[in-house]
Amino acid sequence: MKASSHASRGIRRLAVALAAGLVLGGLTGCGDRDSAALSHPESDGGRPRIVATTTMLADLVRTLAGEDFAVASLMAPGVDPHTYEMPARAIALIRGADAVIYNGHLLEGKIPDLLAPLASQGKHVLAVAESLPAESLIHPDGDFAGHADPHVWGDVRLWKSAIAPVADILKKLRPDRADAIAARAAAYAGELDALDAWIRQQIASLPEANRLIMTSHDAFGYFGRAYGIDVIGVQGISTATEAGLADIVGAVDLIRQRGVRAIFVESSVSRAVIERIARDAGVSVGGELYSDSTGPAGNPVTIGGETWDAGTYIGMMRHNVSVIVEALR
Numbered sequence: 040m041k042a043s044s045h046a047s048r049g050i051r052r053l054a055v056a057l058a059a060g061l062v063l064g065g066l067t068g069c070g071d072r073d074s075a076a077l078s079h080p081e082s083d084g085g086r087p088r089i090v091a092t093t094t095m096l097a098d099l100v101r102t103l104a105g106e107d108f109a110v111a112s113l114m115a116p117g118v119d120p121h122t123y124e125m126p127a128r129a130i131a132l133i134r135g136a137d138a139v140i141y142n143g144h145l146l147e148g149k150i151p152d153l154l155a156p157l158a159s160q161g162k163h164v165l166a167v168a169e170s171l172p173a174e175s176l177i178h179p180d181g182d183f184a185g186h187a188d189p190h191v192w193g194d195v196r197l198w199k200s201a202i203a204p205v206a207d208i209l210k211k212l213r214p215d216r217a218d219a220i221a222a223r224a225a226a227y228a229g230e231l232d233a234l235d236a237w238i239r240q241q242i243a244s245l246p247e248a249n250r251l252i253m254t255s256h257d258a259f260g261y262f263g264r265a266y267g268i269d270v271i272g273v274q275g276i277s278t279a280t281e282a283g284l285a286d287i288v289g290a291v292d293l294i295r296q297r298g299v300r301a302i303f304v305e306s307s308v309s310r311a312v313i314e315r316i317a318r319d320a321g322v323s324v325g326g327e328l329y330s331d332s333t334g335p336a337g338n339p340v341t342i343g344g345e346t347w348d349a350g351t352y353i354g355m356m357r358h359n360v361s362v363i364v365e366a367l368r
């Protein structure tokens with residue numbers, strides 16, 4: 040890992056030390072938006088039902104599932120998984136599912152507790168990030184209770200390795216469609232290879248000294264490790280501990296010390312803290328990144344003449360990289 044994480048670890052310790060201290064208001068997730076994602080296909084036509092927690096996972100599952108499964112996303116775009124509280128109908132959805140696919144490593148607050156009994160009832164339950172090889176994960180020191188950093192989708196190659204365990208579950212539920220599932224998995228792996236290569240090319244176009252960003256929370260650790268960007272997160276790994284005044288002062292100091300050129304708001308975290316830091320440090324906000332959620336489905340992102348759907352993982356990553364590259368040029 041690069042020097043980045045030292046800075047971010049410093050900030051994280053600060054956040055923990057002051058968790059009980061001054062807290063800024065207005066940082067809660069947007070519960071209203073949860074409901075938009077809960078429309079489980081009524082017409083599932085006897086197809087197996089899969090529930091995925093985050094929008095990134097729902098996109099992965101839908102891509103591999105094609106029309107052979109009914110797939111529902113628990114969280115709507117823009118919902119913060121760290122602070123997500125499940126409405127009663129989400130619990131019903133999970134109980135009625137044949138498989139539940141979640142991220143794990145504490146990304147989704149209390150959801151994993153609810154899933155343990157399902158696994159013992161013979162349903163398929165997969166924690167994607169926990170199924171990846173331990174040596175490929177980032178293990179933050181200190182305060183994360185032995186769990187790895189859950190934001191694994193930031194590294195496209197690592198996310199690609201989530202294809203196989205998801206495809207395995209789908210094949211178990213629909214052995215009659217195993218060939219079609221395998222074909223979709225192979226095609227998607229190719230698309231992710233192309234995405235990974237494009238990101239590398241984009242980052243390579245930046246002067247090395249500029250490759251440093253600051254975001255609301257530590258959602259970009261894997262992204263930074265994979266693509267050589269130093270990342271400072273103001274709030275630590277989870278948004279559940281809100282940023283205090285000392286975090287803001289520490290962040291402003293770091294911006295000055297390290298010459299941070301760009302700081303970013305995140306779509307699933309309140310803008311207030313980042314905007315305050317930007318104001319206090321006299322830098323501008325570089326734009327909005329999709330950190331723990333894709334963008335809204337059907338929202339087009341046009342980059343270099345090509346158009347992507349921000350509601351997909353690939354569109355989300357293309358958007359983020361183009362915003363970062365634009366700000367760091």
Ligand SMILES: [Zn+2]
Nearest residue numbers: 258276277331
């Ligand atoms: Zn996060």
